[in-house]
Amino acid sequence: GDSVTQMEGPVTLSEEAFLTINCTYTATGYPSLFWYVQYPGEGLQLLLKATKADDKGSNKGFEATYRKETTSFHLEKGSVQVSDSAVYFCALSDRSRSNYQLIWGAGTKLIIKP
C-alpha cells in the first residue's frame, strides 16, 4: 500500500542555517504530495503542496520539488528562523482513491536555536 517515510528527528539547527528534511514515498497511483506543519499548541496547517511530477511547492521560504524518478519530496529552506521550530509532516493523497485521504509520515521535529 501507499506509504510515506521521512527522516527522524529531532533536527536541531542554529538560526540562519540551511534546512533539509527528507521525505520519500511509495504509491501505486498518481499522488499529490504535501508538507504540513504543526506549531506548538496549534493544529496541522498546510505548508505547501505539489500535484504532479517536477512541480515545486513553495511557501514562507520553504520549498519542495516533486521528484517522481526518486519518489521524493524533500523540504528545504535556505535560512531558518527560531519561529520555524515545529513538527513537519510529509503526506500524500492518491487521486486514484476516491476519498482523497491523506497518508502521513511520522513527522520530524525541528528545533531552531538562536
Place this chain on the structure above:
Amino acid sequence: GAGVSQTPSNKVTEKGKYVELRCDPISGHTALYWYRQSLGQGPEFLIYFQGTGAADDSGLPNDRFFAVRPEGSVSTLKIQRTERGDSAMYLCASSLRSNTEAFFGQGTRLTVV
C-alpha cells in the same frame, strides 16, 4: 468561528466507558475526515464523510468505533467500551470538496485510564 473546532480539547475517561468527540467543520465544507494520531506518529485515517454519509469507514479499527454526521455539518466520533490503547489525539479535518485543501482542528486528546 472561521476554523475547524473540536471539543473537548482533552478528555480523560476510565477504561470501559463510552465517549463522544465532536467536530464542527468550516461552514459549507462538504468533506469531513477523522484521523487518529498516536504519540510520535503521523495521523492515521479513520473515516471520511461526503455530506451526511460515511463514504469510507475503512480506517475504523473495530466495531467499538462509530461516527455520524446527521445533517452534513457537525460530526461526532463515538467510542464504546474504551480501552487504554484508544488513548491518542483524535483529529478532524474538513475541505470544501474531497479533492481540495483539508483544514484541521486542534484535536481532542483522549486518555483512557
